[in-house]
Amino acid sequence: MEATASAKYLxxxxxxxRLVVDMIRGKDVNQxxxxxxxxxxxxxxxxxxxxxxxxxNANEIAEKANISIDPDDLWVRTAFVxxxxxxxxxxxxxxxxxxxxxxxxxxxxxxxxxxxxxRPSKDGKKPEAADAKPAKLTESKxxxxxxxxxxxxxxxxxxxAEEAGAEKSETKKTSKxxxxxxxxxxxx
Numbered sequence: 001m002e003a004t005a006s007a008k009y010l011x012x013x014x015x016x017x018r019l020v021v022d023m024i025r026g027k028d029v030n031q032x033x034x035x036x037x038x039x040x041x042x043x044x045x046x047x048x049x050x051x052x053x054x055x056x057n058a059n060e061i062a063e064k065a066n067i068s069i070d071p072d073d074l075w076v077r078t079a080f081v082x083x084x085x086x087x088x089x090x091x092x093x094x095x096x097x098x099x100x101x102x103x104x105x106x107x108x109x110x111x112x113x114x115x116x117x118x119r120p121s122k123d124g125k126k127p128e129a130a131d132a133k134p135a136k137l138t139e140s141k142x143x144x145x146x147x148x149x150x151x152x153x154x155x156x157x158x159x160x161a162e163e164a165g166a167e168k169s170e171t172k173k174t175s176k177x178x179x180x181x182x183x184x185x186x187x188x
Contacts, residue, residue, distance in 0.1 A: 011105075025079045
């Protein structure tokens with residue numbers, strides 16, 4: 001079951017509200033509320049109100065469907081912030097030498113969707129364990145560093161090694177011919 005809530009025309013820019021919303025995406029409801037309560041961002045209070053509204057919407061939907069739901073089982077499925085209007089909200093700020101700077105007052109729209117379904121894992125097999133480390137992290141520790149920047153150097157090093165090997169074999173051939181008493185031709 002999924003329940004959504006949206007808070008529209010909130011004061012503040014969408015970029016600053018996204019910083020708060022990114023902290024709670026994918027978390028349990030209780031954990032997300034705790035994060036929002038103790039975050040020192042101005043947008044956190046408005047996002048918290050939207051989150052509480054989504055919890056109330058989930059309870060209401062469950063009640064209407066005659067289903068019992070535990071709010072502790074809910075988690076934040078999606079959370080995003082859209083930019084609101086700045087039209088008709090322009091202000092003028094005094095500037096030096098009689099000039100005026102235009103200042104826009106930004107608004108944003110916050111949308112949060114909660115769900116009590118089982119969380120999908122990245123590989124699609126089992127739900128994620130909280131203690132398990134991602135497989136990519138363990139793989140990256142085993143691999144050598146270098147990437148694209150190291151590739152040209154490695155290529156040059158192998159070419160130099162091949163050239164050095166070819167020169168050594170050529171010098172061995174000429175030294176054997178001289179030892180036999182034969183002439184060495186340079187036309188080859």
